Amino acid sequence: MAKANKSGLGRGLNSLLGGAFEEAAPLESTPKRVLVEQQREETVVPIPMHTEPVVERQNVSRETITPMKEESIVDGESQVTIKSVVQRRTDEVPIESVSPNPDQPRTNFKREALEELAASIEKDGLLQPILVRPVGTNEYQIIAGERRWQACKIVGLKTVPVRIKDADDDQALELALVENIQRSDLNPIEEAYGYRRMMERRNLTQSEVAQAMSKGRSTVANALRLLELPEEAQQLLFEEKISAGHARAILSIPTKEGRQKLTDKLVAEKLTVREAEAIARLFSGKRNDAPTKKEPLPKMFKTVAKALKDVLHTPVKVKSSNGKNKIEIEFQDEEDLERLFEELIAAAS
Structure with a gap:
């Protein structure tokens, strides 16, 4: 069994964004100047101050990167294809032109936490743009950052900074899962449903999902097992x-x-x-x-157990219960099991 990858999501958003994802610089609540990239030279363009905040939609910067490519992750005979970014750019767009993703893996947004985030945004501004994809003319759907978007609505902002990425439904789901898992924002039920949607939508195995998410297969398997809980228990776990x-x-x-x-x-x-x-x-x-009094084991059982222990150099137990007898041989791992097998073969020859 594959061990869980303790190093976390090594690939993460940076890989899914074509290796070119960078954290956005903090945005001040009262804009003073905007840096516009022109032929790789920075020009400072002053923006006049207003007595009341008036924010017009404007393109802050645009970046074009390499065309869409595919990277393969091979797991035995299986192959998972993860598409890279076509292009990305940062805009300031009307908040009403942004809508949540119905496939968003995170659905549990605590009101108290939202209000705390809203207070922070009101004081310091939104420090990281919301990752979105275009879904129509001047319409966008959230890939990652719905919590920030909801907090901005609480504050009453008319526009929000967004990082725009061309992505299909499968890419959007993967990016949302990676972003939320990296932040440990998903509860166990949300994470399990996210994995299952990936498996169903892209016809992936548990191992392939684990590869795509940089997780151990057992981690994904244990998460998916939570979906075997009664619906009421799933809801209780979802609500913590x-x-x-x-x-x-x-x-x-x-x-x-x-x-x-x-x-x-x-x-x-x-x-x-x-x-x-x-x-x-x-x-x-x-x-x-309290255990009932058991009949003592036959002397032969103890003799065989001791002999096996001496040969195999590991604890051996011979048990009898309800008319059924069995031998238990302990081993530490795969390598130890192989050693025991060789010892048994040698003893039998």
């Missing part, structure tokens, strides 16, 4: 009324009925994670009752 620990306890129950029962108890009794885990064991038939 239960934790990921509660979700894991629910998923440990094999039946839908048992999962729903535990979800109901979580709501009614406000269980801790440890309490939820204990109830999950009961619903799964794994009781923690």
Whole structure:
């Protein structure tokens, strides 16, 4: 199993934007001057001050980069194609010409946090442009930055700075996922639905999504498993009324009925994670009752276990339960398992 990539999203927005993405310079709430790029020389163009802020739509800068290209990420025989940016530019556009993306992976915007951001924007201005794509004549759809856009609306701004990028639906979804995951802005349910939309829309496997997002396959698999929760439990996790620990306890129950029962108890009794885990064991038939007196294991079992332990140099247990017998051999990792296999072959020959 592939290990999770602890280094985070190494590719990130910079890669998806054709390797040319740069953080925008802070924009002051009362504009004093604008730098216009002309033939790679900077010219200072003063803008007259007004008694009341009057902002007209104007092009601040335009940049053209290389035509669209494709980069391949190979995973075995599979191949994921991620398209690069065609062009990007920064504009000041009317706020009403910008609309949210219905495929935006992040849907939970807390009002209190929005108001705090709005207060910051009112004081210092919007420090980073909103990433958008054109969807019509003078109409734009948000790729990343809906929270900033909502806060600007609360402030009452008439225009907002945007970075415009030509992107199709698949690119927009990928960029939104990467941007939000980099910022740790998505809750687990939002992240899971984002991965699933990528899989369905582009016919990708879990491994291919993991490659595209620079995540371990197990990370993507565990996120997608949250979508097996009862709908009510998904909503509770989405609203942060239960934790990921509660979700894991629910998923440990094999039946839908048992999962729903535990979800109901979580709501009614406000269980801790440890309490939820204990109830999950009961619903799964794994009781923690005091063990009944067991018949002692035959002497032969202990003799074989000791002999195997001496040969394999690892803990070995021989168990008997409900008329079924089994041998447990511990190993640390793939390399250790291969060593055990070679030891067994050598002992048998």
